[in-house]
Amino acid sequence: MRLSGRQISCVRGGREVFSNLDFEAASGEVLAVVGPNGSGKTSLLRLIAGLLVPTGGAIGLEGGEAELTLPEQSHYLGHRDALKPALSVLENLAFWRDFLGGDIGDASQCLTAVGLGHATHLPAAYLSAGQRRRLSIARLLAVRRPVWLLDEPTSALDIAGQELFVGVMREHLAGGGIIVAATHTPLGIEASELRMGAKR
Incomplete structure (x- = not known):
C-alpha cells in the first residue's frame, strides 16, 4: 500500500499555504510533517482526510480497498479531542x-490498551488533558483503518x-499501516520527514 501526493497546492482564506508539494509513504512507514506554525502541516492532514479540497495536484492511495475512498480508509486525529463531556469514557x-x-x-479492550481500563464509566468531563488524548487514541484502535493522520x-x-x-x-505499522x-516534537519512532516552510 502506498499513500502519495503530487504537486499539491492549498489555499485557505485567500492565502496560498503551500504549492507543488510532493509526499509519499508506504505500508509500515511513518512520515513526520514538520515546520513552523502556519506552514500548512494541519492543512495537509486535512487534505488527505478529505476535509479540505486541494487547489492543485492529486492525492491517492494505491493498494487499499478499491471500493473505498481514501478518507474512508483513514483516521484523522486532530489536535483537539472530539469528546462529549457528559458521556462516559466507554460511551x-x-x-x-x-x-x-x-x-x-x-x-473495553481498546480502552485497556491505552491505559483507561479503570475509567470506562467515568464521564469524559472528569478526564485530564492527557487522559482525553488517550481516549482519542483509543478511537484509532476501536475501528481499524490503514492510514492514520495524526496532528x-x-x-x-x-x-x-x-x-x-x-x-x-509500532503495532499499527507492523500490520502494514501508514502514519502521517x-x-x-520527536515521535519516538523512526520516521522520514517532510519539511514545510512558512509562506511570507
Missing part, C-alpha cells in the same frame, strides 16, 4: 466506533503515555 468510544463503522474492535499526537501525554503511544504506533503525523 464516547462506542459512539465513534458506531459512527465510523468498519472493522470494529472491542471497546500533534503526543500533545498532553506524559512520558508513560508517550511510551504507550509508541507501542500503539504533523509534529513539533
Whole structure:
C-alpha cells in the first residue's frame, strides 16, 4: 500500500499555504510533517482526510480497498479531542466506533490498551488533558483503518503515555499501516520527514 501526493497546492482564506508539494509513504512507514506554525502541516492532514479540497495536484492511495475512498480508509486525529463531556469514557468510544463503522474492535479492550481500563464509566468531563488524548487514541484502535493522520499526537501525554503511544504506533505499522503525523516534537519512532516552510 502506498499513500502519495503530487504537486499539491492549498489555499485557505485567500492565502496560498503551500504549492507543488510532493509526499509519499508506504505500508509500515511513518512520515513526520514538520515546520513552523502556519506552514500548512494541519492543512495537509486535512487534505488527505478529505476535509479540505486541494487547489492543485492529486492525492491517492494505491493498494487499499478499491471500493473505498481514501478518507474512508483513514483516521484523522486532530489536535483537539472530539469528546462529549457528559458521556462516559466507554460511551464516547462506542459512539465513534458506531459512527465510523468498519472493522470494529472491542471497546473495553481498546480502552485497556491505552491505559483507561479503570475509567470506562467515568464521564469524559472528569478526564485530564492527557487522559482525553488517550481516549482519542483509543478511537484509532476501536475501528481499524490503514492510514492514520495524526496532528500533534503526543500533545498532553506524559512520558508513560508517550511510551504507550509508541507501542500503539509500532503495532499499527507492523500490520502494514501508514502514519502521517504533523509534529513539533520527536515521535519516538523512526520516521522520514517532510519539511514545510512558512509562506511570507
